[in-house]
Each structure stands twice: as structure tokens, then as C-alpha cells.
Amino acid sequence: SYELTQPPSVSVSPGQTARITCSGDALPKQYAYWYQQKPGQAPVLVIYKDSERPSGIPERFSGSSSGTTVTLTISGVQAEDEADYYCQSADSSGTYGVFGGGTKLTVL
């Protein structure tokens, strides 16, 4: 079965830049999507199609893709950005989709 790999945790100080990676063999062929989930809340889409930002999502959130890795970048991290972040994508055939294991972002 297809898998997406994320680091379990990332820590940054306020105002710094956080980068959360997601790796998968099919990422050169398939779009990736990113979700933010705060405790006790449903996930919220923050990036779609690798780098597009939904309306209402702050400009400090951006996405990029390079080979088998996609990256969610949060510039000028704020305390309110502390949350779990999940990537989502599909296998090379577009048949099976999965979520990454999630990354806990801690704002120091």
C-alpha cells in the first residue's frame, strides 16, 4: 500500500520559518494537499494542488514540490500556528489515496 512520510515533530520559535516535509514515491505525478488540525477541532485545508492557498488562509502558509518531497512552509510562525499538520496524496495510478502520519508543530 502507498505511504506518505512526515516527520513526527517540528519546533520553531515565533517569527521563524517552519518547514514540514512529506515524502512519497508518487508525489512527482500526484498533487499534494495539506491540512491543519488544532486540538479538538476538525482538519482545515491550508494548501491544495501542491501550492495553492484557499481563501481565508494567511499568506504565510505556502507549499512547494520537488521530486518525491512536498513541503509546507509557514513564514513568520505565530503561536496560533501550533497544531498538527497532515499531507494527503495518491499513488501513481490515482487509485489509492492516503494521509501522511502527521507532524506536530510546536511554537517554542
Add this chain to the structure above:
Amino acid sequence: QVQLQESGPGLVKPSGTLSLTCAVSGGSISSSNWWSWVRQPPGKGLEWIGEIYHSGSTNYNPSLKSRVTISVDKSKNQFSLKLSSVTAADTAVYYCARGRIALNWFDPWGQGTLVTVSS
């Protein structure tokens, strides 16, 4: 804008069947969208369960396929999940969402409902 709301029993006995409904408001379930169920065990990550189109076409997570049924009721603008032969491992927050796991993103999501499997 479209809003989703899950409903159903919060407690299910082991070996029983978990049944949840997702009511769609602010839009039609018969629009060109797929509708999905996603779950999250306490303290763990997201797991896609399955998806349905208003025509009734479905796709399921292979790991759950033998126990899952997703159906749609266009007259009530809602879709439903049934998961049979549940065990404690099925204890989770269950979310409904608009979207298709392999071809697009999930947005919006319902608020989620905790289902506990216990005797």
C-alpha cells in the same frame, strides 16, 4: 457555503454495527462532488474510510472494505456510514467531508463525532 454535520450513537457495543449520518446543508449532495468519511483514533492520525458519489458509486479503504457500507439519500441531502463487527480499535472521532481521497482535497469537514466501542 456548504456545511456538514455528523450524527449518530456515541457508544456501540463490540461486534455491533456503527451507524452515522452526515447531513449536508448549504448545497446539494447531487452536485458534482464526492463525499467521504474519515476517522481519527484518539491521539492518532487520519484514516480515510470511503467515499460516495450521488449516483451511488463508492470506493472504500481496502483495509476496511469488508466491513464498510456507505450510502446516499438524495431526498434528505445526506449520506451515511455503516461499519460492522466493530472492536475497540474502531473507537475514533468520525468525520464526514466533501472530497475524494485520490483525486482532490477535503473541504469542508464536519465537526466530527466521537464513537466509542465498549460494552
